[in-house]
Amino acid sequence: MTDQLLYAQLLYGGSGIILVLLGLWSFLVHAPLLRKLIAINVMGAGVFLILVAIAYRGIDTPPDPIPHALVLTGIVVAVSATALALAFGKRLDQDAEPE
Amino acid sequence: MIRPLEHIVIPIGLIVVGGLLGWSFFLAVTGEAGDRLASVALARVPDSGVSNPVTSVLLNFRAYDTLLELAVLLSALLGIWSLGAAGPGFQPAASILDGMVAGFVPLLILSAGYMLWVGAYAPGGAFQAGALLGAAGVMLALAGHRNAGLPCESRLRLLVALGVFVFAMTGLLLMVLGDGFLTYPPGLAKWLILIIETAATLAIGATLAAAYLGGRPAAHPTSGETA
Numbered sequence: 001m002t003d004q005l006l007y008a009q010l011l012y013g014g015s016g017i018i019l020v021l022l023g024l025w026s027f028l029v030h031a032p033l034l035r036k037l038i039a040i041n042v043m044g045a046g047v048f049l050i051l052v053a054i055a056y057r058g059i060d061t062p063p064d065p066i067p068h069a070l071v072l073t074g075i076v077v078a079v080s081a082t083a084l085a086l087a088f089g090k091r092l093d094q095d096a097e098p099e
Numbered sequence: 100m101i102r103p104l105e106h107i108v109i110p111i112g113l114i115v116v117g118g119l120l121g122w123s124f125f126l127a128v129t130g131e132a133g134d135r136l137a138s139v140a141l142a143r144v145p146d147s148g149v150s151n152p153v154t155s156v157l158l159n160f161r162a163y164d165t166l167l168e169l170a171v172l173l174s175a176l177l178g179i180w181s182l183g184a185a186g187p188g189f190q191p192a193a194s195i196l197d198g199m200v201a202g203f204v205p206l207l208i209l210s211a212g213y214m215l216w217v218g219a220y221a222p223g224g225a226f227q228a229g230a231l232l233g234a235a236g237v238m239l240a241l242a243g244h245r246n247a248g249l250p251c252e253s254r255l256r257l258l259v260a261l262g263v264f265v266f267a268m269t270g271l272l273l274m275v276l277g278d279g280f281l282t283y284p285p286g287l288a289k290w291l292i293l294i295i296e297t298a299a300t301l302a303i304g305a306t307l308a309a310a311y312l313g314g315r316p317a318a319h320p321t322s323g324e325t326a
Contacts, residue, residue: 065152080175
């Protein structure tokens with residue numbers, strides 16, 4: 001393994017880990033639903049970054065296709081979960097208004 | 100004022116978790132590479148009917164994974180629809196935005212078709228193409244089209260179920276013919292993948308646009324608003 005490959009993987013993977021931690025912190029500390037939702041999405045972005053870093057094999061070899069496919073799956077699941085959570089939040093707000 | 104839980108305990112806990120994660124990631128990338136799935140997958144790509152490794156994993160080696168993913172998308176949309184009708188969110192757009200949308204939506208649809216086709220041998224495929232179609236729907240919704248260019252509810256229900264339906268039917272048909280669930284015969288793999296990806300693209304695009312509306316769309320879109 002060349003040094004350059006290792007540095008690239010550690011840079012991307014490390015950024016992913018930092019994103020996961022920032023998202024987790026915001027998720028634990030902030031009460032509003034929307035902030036929690038954004039925090040979960042930031043955590044998800046961190047996980048995708050880690051997976052992409054693991055898949056990287058340098059410029060000469062093709063990247064590992066399996067983590068890439070997992071990231072595609074993850075993006076779709078994250079989008080649909082976010083949409084559902086936003087719809088729940090909107091409905092909660094609507095029902096709370098008349099009180 | 101310093102709240103101990105929020106300002107001391109949680110940050111310290113997170114730093115510990117981060118250190119452990121970073122350490123295990125470092126061990127994972129520097130460790131001895133054992134038998135990896137990647138080499139097995141890359142070696143079998145020529146048999147999969149497509150030459151893009153990511154597409155061959157998504158639509159062939161791990162096809163049931165993608166089928167369930169479409170099911171997740173569908174069930175999220177059903178959850179959104181169960182919460183009530185979509186609100187009349189947007190005003191009709193100003194003429195500049197309207198003109199821009201009129202130019203961009205056909206381009207997005209064209210790029211979606213290209214993405215779908217190119218997915219066989221380069222980065223692209225059903226999810227990217229579906230995302231572009233969904234973006235076209237979101238643009239239409241922002242420009243004041245109440246149903247985001249989607250058809251009336253009964254046809255929309257068929258459209259969003261199309262991906263799961265075609266995917267599952269292909270799998271079941273192959274099972275009845277004796278090949279096993281979603282085990283494509285080598286000669287047909289390319290065409291089966293193309294059929295499934297086309298259905299999935301339409302379903303993903305419609306689902307994303309419908310999810311953006313945030314509720315059940317109007318049953319009878321008024322004339323002039325169906326794009």
